[in-house]
Structure formats: structure tokens, C-alpha cells
Amino acid sequence: MPIGSRPSHGPHGQEETDHMLDEMALLESSSLRASVAERDEVLDRVKELALSPDGLHATTKNVAAYFEVSENAIWAVIHDHRSELDANGYRVLSGEELTYFKQVCGIRSRSRSLGIFSRRAVLNIAMLLRDSIVARQVRMYLLDSERSHSAEPVDNLIHRLKEWIDTRITDALARHPVAPADADAVRIAEDIVRTTIGTAVVPALNTAIRNDGEQRARIEALEDEVTRLKRILRESEAAGSMGALDAMNSSQFEQHVAWLCRRDGCDPVMMTGGHGGTGADIVAYTPDGRRVVVQCRARTPAATITKGDVQRFIGMAKLDHADIALLVATCPFTRDALLLAGRHDMTAVHRGLLEAWHGGAKLQAFRN
CATH class of the missing domain: 3.40.1350.10 (Trna Endonuclease; Chain: A, domain 1)
Known part of the structure; x- marks a missing residue:
């Protein structure tokens, strides 16, 4: 920006400012991250995420390569946010479980433990990793996607509801003209109706939409688990030979x-x-x-x-x-x-x- 110039306050400048504010909220708020954790399809909009041969998990090396950072950067995020990542599908395999994962995926490493990430856990990393251009691109797509996903239905419904109420009030006043002395009462009644919508109807609608999203997330998690089990079964059948x-x-x-x-x-x-x-x-x-x-x-x-x-x-x-x-x-x-x-x-x-x-x-x- 040239010296002496001012930041843009036009549509694009304001949009960029809003993005920055939303992104900071995403980085700082675990509850906000949890609300969008199931939208892992945004990962594919930025670049391809390499997965293990089971088609469901990425290793720490895969995740570091995706975000174009060192594995140490990923481990630092895991250290600071382990419980949150665990809730989103991050796991550390060891013992017999690690042995079979290595067999299924053809991994030759002799390490005694291996961290694996679900796609949801990789998205969680994107919402926590500050020093990655790729992670920031994922956050931008995620915020854009969430705006179009959640705001549109509520806004349209509220606008239709507001128009319906205004029409009803106008029709009622046309059918039953009020004296000037009653104008204050009419205005108070209108304010009560609109306030009720804002304090009761809108939160109820938001809760319903949020609950619907949670149900979808549970169904998707079950579908992912079924897919995982089918893939393991296929791998086991493929390994049925003595090789x-x-x-x-x-x-x-x-x-x-x-x-x-x-x-x-x-x-x-x-x-x-x-x-x-x-x-x-x-x-x-x-x-x-x-x-x-x-x-x-x-x-x-x-x-x-x-x-x-x-x-x-x-x-x-x-x-x-x-x-x-x-x-x-x-x-x-x-x-x-x-x-x-x-x-x-x-x-x-x-x-x-x-x-x-x-x-x-x-x-x-x-x-x-």
C-alpha cells in the first residue's frame, strides 16, 4: 500500500476485513471449530490430500506435506490441542493395531507408534495451523462455505416471515382503521411481535438447524465407519493368500x-x-x-x-x-x-x- 493511502472501505475491503475477523474467531474458538468440523470437503477445494492405502486416514507426513510445513509444526499443534484432535478422529496406533495397519497399508517403518488423522482431524489442523498458506486457504473456503450453508436458509425464512407479518399488519390496519389515540398501542404491538421473532423464533430456528447439522454429522460418521470396515474386509480378503x-x-x-x-x-x-x-x-x-x-x-x-x-x-x-x-x-x-x-x-x-x-x-x- 503506498505511503499516505488509506485502507479500502469499499465492498472488497470490507469483505476482506470480515474474513480476517472470522478467521481469527476460528483460530481462537474451539466451539466455533466444532460447529464446522464436519465440512471436510473444503480440503479438496484447495489441493489433493494424500491418504493411506485404506483411503480413510492420513499420516503425520501426509498432513505436513498437504499444509507444506514441517512435521514438527504438526506435532506442535497436536501437543497444544490433543483432546480436540482426538475428538475429531486423530489416533495413535501401537502394538497389534499398528501391526495390522502397517500390513494393510504396506508400511515398512519399524516405529512402535504411528499417528493417523481422519479427514475431519486434518480439517481441524487447518483451523489451528497459523503459519501455513494452505491452511489459511482452507479456512477461507470453509468460512465462505459455512456462510452459504447456514445463512441462506435462515435469512430467506426470516425475510419471508417479516414480509408476511408486515403484510398481515398492513391488511389488519386497512380493515380496522385506528384512531390517532390508538397509534401508540399499534406501534407497541408491532414492536412486541418483531421482538418476539428476534428473541424466540430466530434462536429456535438456529437451534433446529444446528441440531439438524449434528444429526447429519452423526449419520456421516456412521457411513464413514461402515466404509472403513468394508475397506478393511476387502483388504483382509485380498490378503487371504499367504503373501x-x-x-x-x-x-x-x-x-x-x-x-x-x-x-x-x-x-x-x-x-x-x-x-x-x-x-x-x-x-x-x-x-x-x-x-x-x-x-x-x-x-x-x-x-x-x-x-x-x-x-x-x-x-x-x-x-x-x-x-x-x-x-x-x-x-x-x-x-x-x-x-x-x-x-x-x-x-x-x-x-x-x-x-x-x-x-x-x-x-x-x-x-x-
């Missing part, structure tokens, strides 16, 4: 087998860690109280489980008072190993049976 299991290390394979036991109704399911391949890796209990002892062998498909492997496991399972003994392997069993397992009522979960179990079939040993 996903072959890519696991021993620890991951044990965690996966423990999850299969839980899926089929075992509770509790305890990871024991094994002892050099001679101890139980998992101990679980079926719903009817039977003790399940499991040993896991993550081997290449070219390897085999031998009669000696089975013999050692049978001895260990008896010492561990197993009602159900499972030797689970990613490779085939030799013929002698299968025969020995059958004679001692031990379940040999060989590569073919494991693939069926992983794909959703229930082991015969777990059935009553």
Missing part, C-alpha cells in the same frame, strides 16, 4: 496367530514369548474353558515341519497341560509329522490349513 503372512517376522506371526485365536472366541489369549523354539508361544482358553497351547513357526514355504519338531512339541504341550495343542507353521508338514500329530491328537496347522484359518475358517479343534 501377507510370509512377509511377517516371527514376532508379527505370533501376534497374528494370537489374533486368530481371539477372533475365534478364545479369551484370554496370552503371549508367552516361547523359549528358543521349545516352549509355548501362546496360551489361550476357549469359551468352554479348555486350555490351548500354541507354538508358532514362521518359516519359508520351502521348509518343512519334521517328525522331530512334532515330537518335541507334543512333549512340551503335555507338560503344559494342554487340552488343545496347535503347532502353527507357514510351511508344510512332512507325512511322518502329520501321522504323528494325528496319533497324539495334536492339530498340525500346516500351510494349507493356515491359509483357510487366516481366510476366516474356524479350526475344528475350537469347535465343541
